[in-house]
Each structure stands twice: as structure tokens, then as C-alpha cells.
Amino acid sequence: MKVNKELLKGSTTILILSLLERKEMYGYEMIKEIEIKSSGVFSFKEGTLYPILHSLESEGLVEAFWLEGEGTRKRKYYRITEKGKGQLKEKQEEWKTFRSAVEKVMWEGIVWG
Amino acid sequence: MGVNCSSRIEEYMNEVCGHIKFKEVHKEIKLELESHIYEIVDEYMNNGLSKEAAVEKAILQMGDSVTVGKQLNSTHKVKPDLGILVTVAVLLSVGLIALYSIEAVVNSYYRHASFLFTKTVVITIAGIAIGSLMYFFDYKKLKPFCKHIYLLNLLIITFITITGNRVRGIGYLTFRDITINYIYVSPWIFVISYAGILKEWEWDKFINSLLGIALLLLPFMIYLSNAGAVAVIYFTTLIVVAVASRVNLINIIMLMGCPLVVGMFFVMGNEYRIQRFIAMLYYKADTLGTGYMYVQCKEAIKSAGFFGKGFKAVLQVPETKTDFIFTYIVYSFGWIAGIIVVALAVLFIIRMVKVANMVKDSYGKIMIKGFIAIFGVQFVWNVLMNLGLAPIVGVGLPFISYGGSQLMASMAVVGIISSIFRRKNLAAGIA
Numbered sequence: 001m002k003v004n005k006e007l008l009k010g011s012t013t014i015l016i017l018s019l020l021e022r023k024e025m026y027g028y029e030m031i032k033e034i035e036i037k038s039s040g041v042f043s044f045k046e047g048t049l050y051p052i053l054h055s056l057e058s059e060g061l062v063e064a065f066w067l068e069g070e071g072t073r074k075r076k077y078y079r080i081t082e083k084g085k086g087q088l089k090e091k092q093e094e095w096k097t098f099r100s101a102v103e104k105v106m107w108e109g110i111v112w113g
Numbered sequence: 114m115g116v117n118c119s120s121r122i123e124e125y126m127n128e129v130c131g132h133i134k135f136k137e138v139h140k141e142i143k144l145e146l147e148s149h150i151y152e153i154v155d156e157y158m159n160n161g162l163s164k165e166a167a168v169e170k171a172i173l174q175m176g177d178s179v180t181v182g183k184q185l186n187s188t189h190k191v192k193p194d195l196g197i198l199v200t201v202a203v204l205l206s207v208g209l210i211a212l213y214s215i216e217a218v219v220n221s222y223y224r225h226a227s228f229l230f231t232k233t234v235v236i237t238i239a240g241i242a243i244g245s246l247m248y249f250f251d252y253k254k255l256k257p258f259c260k261h262i263y264l265l266n267l268l269i270i271t272f273i274t275i276t277g278n279r280v281r282g283i284g285y286l287t288f289r290d291i292t293i294n295y296i297y298v299s300p301w302i303f304v305i306s307y308a309g310i311l312k313e314w315e316w317d318k319f320i321n322s323l324l325g326i327a328l329l330l331l332p333f334m335i336y337l338s339n340a341g342a343v344a345v346i347y348f349t350t351l352i353v354v355a356v357a358s359r360v361n362l363i364n365i366i367m368l369m370g371c372p373l374v375v376g377m378f379f380v381m382g383n384e385y386r387i388q389r390f391i392a393m394l395y396y397k398a399d400t401l402g403t404g405y406m407y408v409q410c411k412e413a414i415k416s417a418g419f420f421g422k423g424f425k426a427v428l429q430v431p432e433t434k435t436d437f438i439f440t441y442i443v444y445s446f447g448w449i450a451g452i453i454v455v456a457l458a459v460l461f462i463i464r465m466v467k468v469a470n471m472v473k474d475s476y477g478k479i480m481i482k483g484f485i486a487i488f489g490v491q492f493v494w495n496v497l498m499n500l501g502l503a504p505i506v507g508v509g510l511p512f513i514s515y516g517g518s519q520l521m522a523s524m525a526v527v528g529i530i531s532s533i534f535r536r537k538n539l540a541a542g543i544a
Contacts, residue, residue, distance in 0.1 A: 027145065028152040045176025046149065047129070050142070051184035058188065058538050060471065076145045 012052055014095060015042070017088040020062060020080040027053065027076070053078060061087050118168045122150055125172050132182025135189045137251065137539055142185060150175060189538075193248060193531035196464040200457050201512060201527050205237060207454060208513035211442050215434050217425050229434055229515055236517045240524030247528025248535065256476050259309030263328075266302045269295060270335050284339055294518040296339050300347050301522050303332060304354060304483030305529075308476055311358035326367050329355075333372050337379055342506035346490045348372050353486035357479045406430070407501040410437065413444045414451075414500065421447030434515040436507060439499040454513070458492040468534050477533035484526050 019030055027049055034042050056062045061084035066074050080088070126146060130139045150171045157167035175181065212229045219227040255262070273284035273295055286293040307329075315321045329351055336344035355365050409430045416422075426445035433441040443451040462485060469481040488511055495510045497503035509516055511523050 026148075028149050045174070045180070046153070047146065047175035047178075047181035048184060050146065050149075051181070051188045054185065054538070055188040063473075073148055073151060074144065075148055076141075 011095075012044075012049075013056065014088065014091045016049075016052065016056065017061065017080060017084055017091070020078055021085065021088060024077045024079045026078070030078075056084070060084075118154075118164050121168050121172065122147060125150075125175070125178055128178035129182040129185065132179065133186045133189055135186075135191050137536060138189050141539065146175070146181075191535040194464065194468055194534045197461065197468065197527065197530060197534075200461040200464065201524075204454070204457050204461070204512035207442065207450075207457075208438070208510075208515075209233060209237070211438055211445070211513065212434060212515055214425050214445055215441065218427055221425075222427070232517070233515060233520070236520050237524075240521045243521060244524045244528030244531075247525050248531045250532060251536065252477060252480070252529055252532050253474070253536075255305055256309045259306045262302060262306040263310065266299055266306065267332060267335075270299050270332065270339075274335050274339055294516065296336070296343055297516075298518050298522040299332075300343065300350055300487055301484070301526055303347065304350060304480060304487065307351070307354045308358075308480035308483060311355055311360055312475065312479065314360075316361055316364050322364055322367075326364065326371065329368060330371055330375075334375070337375070340507055341379075342494070342508045344372075344376070345494075345506075346487055346508075348376075349490050350483050350486040354479060354483040357482040406437075406505055410440045410499055411501050413440050414448075417444045417447055417451075419447050419449055421445045421450065435509055436495065436505075436514065437499060438514050439496055439510055442513075443499075454510075455496060458496075458511075462489055462492070465530065468530065468537075472533055472537045474533075474536070474539065477536070481530055481533060484530060488523075 015034060016030060019025060019033055025033070027046075031046050031049060053062065053064075057064055057078070060081060062078045062080055064076055064078050066076050068074055126143045129146065130143060133139060133142065150168075153171035153174055154164070154167040157170055158164060162170070209230065212233050216227045216229040216231075219229070269286070270284075273286055284296055286295040311325075314325050316325060333344055333347055333351070336347050352365065352369060355368055360368075413428055413430060421443065422445055424445065426441075428441055428444050430437055430440060439451065439454065442454060465481060465485045465488070469478055469485065472478045472481065491508055491511050494503050494506070494508045495514075498505055498508065509519055512520065514520075
């Protein structure tokens with residue numbers, strides 16, 4: 001099932017930050033994780049991940065560093081910052097309120113409809 | 114076959130980067146996206162696909178190059194830091210208004226015409242031009258030349274000290290009609306050089322560490338024979354840059370110790386300097402001698418009131434256009450104006466500290482910290498001196514006091530800081 005693009009756009013920040021809260025990752029690794037965890041619901045054009053990562057970086061929510069990967073390939077890793085953790089908490093709260101509100105409306109819709 | 118595949122990826126990358134206006138990020142973005150593409154290709158090839166098919170699928174998966182490029186362009190759109198530029202613009206305007214008022218007073222009371230204001234307008238425009246040049250110039254290109262910059266700067270100040278025309282003890286550089294107050298400009302140049310040298314200097318080796326300390330103290334000695342104020346500015350800046358470069362503690366203590374001893378002898382060995390210091394402490398006792406300036410400034414500031422005496426106020430204090438412009442501003446435009454100037458200076462410094470913390474590249478970061486030290490000492494000393502709380506020396510109020518070389522240097526430095534800010538997200542050392 002494909003999810004509406006607009007819905008995806010708002011949630012990628014929270015998705016990326018919560019991934020990075022667990023460990024440092026590079027772009028490709030993030031895409032794989034998201035795909036597996038969401039059972040393929042979230043699959044997007046992989047190049048568009050980088051504009052998001054780079055803007056998170058310039059906002060100081062994540063920081064990046066290069067590491068030598070397996071073989072000779074260099075990988076750019078991202079790590080969440082303290083500011084990023086704070087932002088994530090806020091977004092999680094927001095998401096919870098949003099979700100419970102949607103659920104409430106949907107329930108009432110079913111009961112009264 | 115291999116060539117074909119890599120050229121296909123290259124082509125994709127060029128399409129993406131073609132949309133990103135800030136060229137200095139191209140290298141890193143290419144490296145990052147290429148690495149991603151190769152990860153996908155590897156995976157497909159492990160699943161038995163041919164390399165060509167794998168590359169095609171990988172590029173398809175990356176998405177439209179126009180979309181990716183345009184999105185990256187908007188995240189990497191670079192702007193200078195507005196906080197710094199706005200505070201500087203307001204400080205410059207305050208200075209221009211004060212100088213305009215002083216010029217008007219001089220022209221109405223004396224026969225000879227004064228062009229303080231006009232000259233400063235021209236210098237400000239030139240400063241904006243130099244600052245903009247610095248903004249577009251990649252400061253990292255200076256790094257390989259740090260040692261040369263040090264040597265050249267040292268040579269120039271030595272030359273000025275030996276041969277230059279001296280005005281009140283300070284050597285000036287003169288070309289025909291133009292005199293450049295290079296001694297006051299040179300600490301900025303040392304910061305640019307030390308930000309690169311100190312980190313890489315091998316402090317662990319005993320001989321190197323001694324040599325390093327000697328090389329750093331040499332300018333200090335030269336400054337002492339010119340102007341004590343510049344020596345203090347240099348010394349503070351040196352310690353800040355050394356700490357920012359993580360020079361080890363023993364060397365920093367040595368750096369701090371030697372000048373203090375030399376400085377003590379210097380002050381003690383000169384009766385005039387002792388007198389000036391004592392005058393500051395007991396200014397009331399001697400209102401006609403060395404305490405004169407303190408009493409004049411205090412009276413002027415005290416009598417100003419909240420809103421001052423107004424535009425074109427006449428103040429009988431020497432050097433109102435340079436070192437005592439703060440007193441003039443308070444006298445004419447009131448305590449409120451004084452508070453505004455101090456608040457602007459504080460905002461300017463705080464904003465620079467924030468910018469320094471945002472910068473990843475250590476060369477740029479150390480350089481900004483050194484600049485903060487110079488601006489900081491200038492602001493603090495000048496204001497305290499105007500309030501009668503610090504010895505009177507030749508230290509102007511940055512962006513406000515009259516003086517071409519200083520103003521141009523300060524504006525060029527704001528350009529360099531903006532240049533560092535604009536490149537703050539670029540990681541250093543991407544080969």
C-alpha cells in the first residue's frame with residue numbers, strides 16, 4: 001500500500017530522528033531500516049533523503065562525519081545531537097496528540113455514523 | 114563496461130549538482146550520493162543482476178535528478194548571518210550620526226572645514242566592498258599560507274617600528290598622502306595566521322615548544338615599543354587562540370607568564386605609565402594633570418541625563434571623534450544611547466560566539482574565536498575607559514570611532530566571519 005505523499009513529508013523528520021536516536025547511521029542504512037520496519041509502506045525516492053538530512057544538519061539536529069566503510073568506500077554517518085533529541089521528544093508528543101485526536105474522531109464517526 | 118557504468122553515475126551526479134548553486138558543496142554531495150548508489154548496485158549485483166542493469170535500477174531508485182538537485186539547492190542556499198550584519202549596520206549608523214554631529218559642531222565654531230563624516234561615508238562604502246569580497250572568498254585557501262602570513266606581518270610591524278613616522282608613540286605606514294595605522298590592523302592578521310599554525314605546531318617537542326613561544330612573544334615585544342594597548346589586545350587574543358587550538362597547559366602558562374613579567378618591568382620602568390595608572394585610581398586628586406580626561410568624561414556623562422543635550426552638542430573633551438566618541442554619544446544622545454551602544458556590542462559578541470559554535474571546520478572556528486577576543490577587548494576597554502574605569506590608551510570603539518584603517522579592518526573581518534558562517538556545513542578534509 002502506498003501512503004499519501006504529503007503525509008510522508010511531515011513524518012520523515014520524526015522517522016529519521018528516531019532512527020538516529022538508537023544509533024549512528026549512513027543514508028543507505030537508514031533507507032533499509034525504514035523499509036524493513038515499515039514493511040515497505042514507507043518507500044520513497046532515495047535521493048530525496050539527503051536534502052532532509054542536510055537540512056537537519058544545518059539546523060543542528062544531527063551532525064555528520066565521514067568514516068571509512070568496508071573496503072575502501074567512505075560513508076557519511078549521521079548522529080543525533082542533544083538539540084535533535086529535544087526536537088524528537090516534542091515531535092513525538094505532537095504525534096501522540098494528533099493520533100489520539102484522529103482516532104477519537106474516527107471512533108465517533110463510526111458510532112454515530 | 115565498467116567505464117560505461119561509472120560514466121552513467123557521473124552523468125546523474127552532474128545533473129543533480131547542476132541545480133545546486135553553492136559550488137563548494139558539490140564535492141561532498143557527489144561523494145555521499147555516489148556512495149549510496151554503489152551500495153544499491155552492490156546489493157543488486159549480489160542478487161545476480163548485471164552491473165549495467167544494477168546501475169540503471171539504482172539511479173531510478175535515487176529519483177529524478179531535477180527534484181533531488183532542486184531540493185538540495187534549497188537546503189544549501191547560503192546566506193550571511195543576519196544577526197551579525199544587522200548589529201554591525203546599526204553600530205555603523207550610530208557612529209555616522211555622531212561623526213556628523215561632531216563635524217557640524219567643528220564647522221560652525223572653527224573656520225577650517227571638517228570632512229569627518231564624508232570621509233567616513235567613503236571609508237564605510239569601501240569597507241562594504243572589501244567585506245563582500247571576503248565573504249565570497251573561501252577563507253580555507255589562506256590556511257596553507259599561515260606561516261608566510263605570520264612572517265610578512267612580523268616584517269611589516271618590525272619595519273614600521275624601526276622606520277615609520279610616529280604619532281604619539283605609534284608607528285604609522287605612510288604612502289605619500291595616505292597613512293595606514295597598520296600596527297592596529299596587524300593583530301587581526303596574526304589571528305588569521307595563528308588559527309592555522311598553533312594547532313599543527315609540535316608542542317610536545319621541547320625545542321619546538323620554546324621556539325613556538327619565542328615566535329609568539331616576538332610581536333608582543335614589538336607592540337610594547339609601539340602601543341601598550343595593542344600589546345594587551347595581542348596578548349589576550351594569543352591566549353584565546355592558543356586555548357581554542359588546544360595547545361597544552363604548560364605552554365599556555367609559559368605564554369601567559371613571560372609577557373606578564375616583561376609587561377611588569379615595562380610598566381614599572383616607565384614613570385609616565387605608572388602615573389597614568391595612578392591617575393585613574395585617584396583622578397579626583399589631580400584634575401589639571403593626568404586626571405583631566407577622567408574628570409571631563411565623568412562630568413559629561415553625568416550631566417547628559419536620559420536623553421542627552423541633543424544633536425550638535427558641544428563637548429570640550431579632546432579626541433571625541435576617536436577614543437572618546439562614546440562619551441560624546443552619551444553626552445549628546447543621553448544615557449539611553451549609551452545603553453543601546455553597549456547592548457549592541459554585547460549582542461554582536463554573543464552572536465559571534467554562537468556562530469563560532471556552529472562552525473565545523475576547526476580553522477574557521479579558531480579564527481572566529483580570535484576575532485571575538487579582539488573585538489571584545491576593544492569594546493570593553495573603550496567603554497570602561499570612557500567611564501573612567503580603565504587606563505586611557507589608544508583603543509577605539511569598533512565600527513563607531515573615526516579611523517579609516519581600523520574601520521576597514523573591522524569590516525573586512527565581518528566579511529571573513531560571514532564567509533566562515535556561509536561555509537559552516539562543509540566538512541573539512543574531504544579529499
